[in-house]
Amino acid sequence: MRFTRILACTAAMLGLTAQAQATDPIRIGVVLTTTGGASYLGEPEARTLKIYVDQINAAGGVLGRKIETIVYDDGGDANKARTFATRLVEQDGVKLVIGGSTTGTTMAMLPIFEESETLFMSLAGGVSIIEPPRKWVFKTPHTDRMGCEKIFADLKARKLTRIALIAGTDGFGASMRTQCIQVAPNYGVEIAVDLSYGAQDTDMTPQLTTVKGTNGIQAIVNTGASGQGPAILTRNYGQLGMQSIPLYQNPGVASKSFIKLSGPAAEGVRLPAAALLIADKLPDSDPQKNVVLNYQHTYETATKDSVSTFGGGAYDGLMLVVDAIKRANSADPARIRDALENTKGFIGTAGIVNMGPKDHLGLTLNAFHMLVIKDGDWQIVD
Incomplete structure (x- = not known):
């Protein structure tokens, strides 16, 4: 009789524990760059996550459970990002993280999340984040390599083959430079001038003067995305009267602030x-039209600010994870990971996502549009 009572009590306790777990919040760690030179990335990401987490929770959560976020600002510092990643895993007990505003901060956090089997959805652009594929790491934005390919395809169509490459020394800028050098021959593009600038540089006139003095340069491609570097480069380009040479910027500057x-x-x-x-x-x-219009309306209504692709990347990251939780019918990280890896036909702000074991991004080059700035706004080229 006593043994039966013990079994009954144990079963009741296990039942209560399972019931508590089923109603506990789903905790998501967030590490973003909301201050410093790359805050133009992290601010819209942070705003987006708050808007949509609040919406999801107001509608009853996911699987009947609210989402709870634990948010850290790394200030664009890779060492801080690594520290926060460790804190999320070892102190906060988080097994699901969205963040990494920059390629540099993302790469600093990757080993920690891989070793601890923590699902990580990066919001940064570097192709090195997902190549080679890492079991627990995914990302939402188009890669730097895709940026190079889209630019070079446009150059080829315009019969512009001899270019100057100006690379930022930030993580994305350096990574995109490498990718551009690798894929240039595939498009018949010659990189005749290869220059760089630092994240803190306030004048790109010397680099542009070198370009101006080099015979036969038909276009300029900038890979740097951090801080005000791309805008400074563009202003100096205008001041030197170089508009006869087409200037291409990279996907990392895709916001009205630029x-x-x-x-x-x-x-x-x-x-x-x-x-x-x-x-x-x-x-x-266009199958994306309703998704992007709805996101634009929601974001701009809530923030009174223009959308950027960076906030869109955060939307995609959160919604991909939520979609995977629903399909897995579980908040278990391993089951979410497996569902995420099998995502098919998800329509996000970046494109239509089809992932697989060897593709933790799931976007093709067709997800990119080539844009040109006219009268202070974006216009479609292709």
Whole structure:
């Protein structure tokens, strides 16, 4: 009789524990760059996550459980990002993380999340984040390599083959430079000038003067994305009267703040970007149109600010994870990971996502649009 009572009590306790776990919040760690030179990335990401987590929770959560976020600001510092990643794993007990505003901070956190089998959805652009594939690491934005390929395809179409490459020394800028050098021959592009600038540089006139003095340069491609570097480069380009040489920027500057900071010199600048920036210009037949218009309306209504692809990346990251939790019917990290890896036909702000064991991004080059700045706004080239 006593043994039966013990079994009954144990079963009751296990039942209560399971019931408590089923109603406990799903905890998500968030590490973003909301201050410092790359805050233009982290701020819209943080705002987006808060808006949509609040919406999800108000609607009853996921699987009947609310989402609880634990948020840290790394200030763009890789060492701080690594420290916060360790804290999330060892102190906060988190097994699911969204963040990594920059390639540098993301790469600093990767080993910690891989070793601890913590699911990590990065919001940074470097292709090195997902190549080679890492079991627990995924990402939402188009890669730097895709940016190079889209730019070079446009150069080829315009019969511009001899270029100057100006690379930022930030994580994304350096990574994109490497990717551009690798893929340039595939498009018949010759990199005749290869220069760089630091994240703290306030004048790119010396680099542009070198470009101006080199015979036969037909276009300039900038890979740097951190801070005000791309805008400074663009303003100096205008001040030197170099508009006869087409200037291409990279996907990492895809926000209205870049246009504002660059001023009139931004007119005519081209860059590859997601559909989000030209939501109202998409044809009604485009499967992304409703998604990007809804996100734009929600974000701009809540923040009174313009959308950027960076906030869109955070939306995609959160919704991909939520979708995987629902399909897995579980908050177990391993089951979420497996469901995420098998994502098919997910329509996000960056494109239509089809993942697999060897592809933890799930986007093709068709997800990019080539845009040009005209009259202070984005226009579609292709």
